Amino acid sequence: MVDKMIPDIVVGRLPRYLQALEHLLNEGIQTTSSQELGDLIGISAAQIRKDLSQYGEFGKQGRGYSIPFLVEQLHNILNVNRTWEMVLVGAGNLGHAIANYQGFMEHGFHIAMIFDNDPERIGTLIGDIEVQPESMLVDLTRRHGIKVAMITVPASAAQAVADELVLAGVLAILNYSPITLIVPDNVNVQYIDPIIHLQRMTYYLD
């Protein structure tokens, strides 16, 4: 059912649909329409119907979507019907905040290991995870077969960390460092940089 040739911009909207649907489900709502969903997330009903139709027929004509069913389908499509082990590299302020964020576990993302190269941080606990030396990153990540990583080191160190992650077999990197990473084509990188988002908004302010 899943066609990997579907444009990435479509793929990028699916997690937002899932987020909104899970929100409705948490509120005890069992069915919705593309119109209601669109109003919730600011995307047109037509766009939602078109995006979802790429993956099959999820709604019944005139009766809308069953939310539990659509949530399950989106979990399958996004490959989040399972737990993903992750490594976190960088145990500073941001690394701490991220390691303590409950939302990862709730969505099936489990931080299995945390690395840093600062001797003062190595051996300390974040939650119940001990910070390990970055020198062990490649070996441990590879040995555990971990494919997903988050980088929260300073910009100057981020590319070297990314190189190590790639060497270890990581295929998906969420990068919080404000620098564009150079990785092989088969490795996916997503960026989280608040400055980029803020500047995109100040553009519209006078």
Place this chain on the structure above:
Amino acid sequence: MVDKMIPDIVVGRLPRYLQALEHLLNEGIQTTSSQELGDLIGISAAQIRKDLSQYGEFGKQGRGYSIPFLVEQLHNILNVNRTWEMVLVGAGNLGHAIANYQGFMEHGFHIAMIFDNDPERIGTLIGDIEVQPESMLVDLTRRHGIKVAMITVPASAAQAVADELVLAGVLAILNYSPITLIVPDNVNVQYIDPIIHLQRMTYYLD
């Protein structure tokens, strides 16, 4: 020079160009080409030339771009040739990490006030900023004429906080809470949600 009818998707790329250009400048590099810039950030040279041409003629034929000049122009276009005061709502783990992030100040974004509704947090210091009661948010934000805000409260509280920010005259909200906010058309919201980014990548993993 700035045409506000330029598509938002173009606007969204400008901060990435600026980030890469500032990175080159920090490395002591004074000129670049659309090709070099494109290689750095994974966008085609043609796209970069087309995007920038919407705002004027920044490169000299065959000689590329002067980086200091282009950086200055992008600062003007993005309205970041000044300091923006911000309020931060939510003084938990993530709020602390954000308040301590040096990158904001380096890019002209100054956290002026921090609010929370937890009595245990009110009155504590984050850096040199005292956490103030959320009950004072509307009044203080309006009185200081602050237009930019960041929300780091739990999802269940985020819409109420957004309503208060809108009431206070805020026009740009960076929302870290995993929920889509409903705001008037003249208010811009950008979202930072690691789950969305992770799911977009697991889609491509088997």
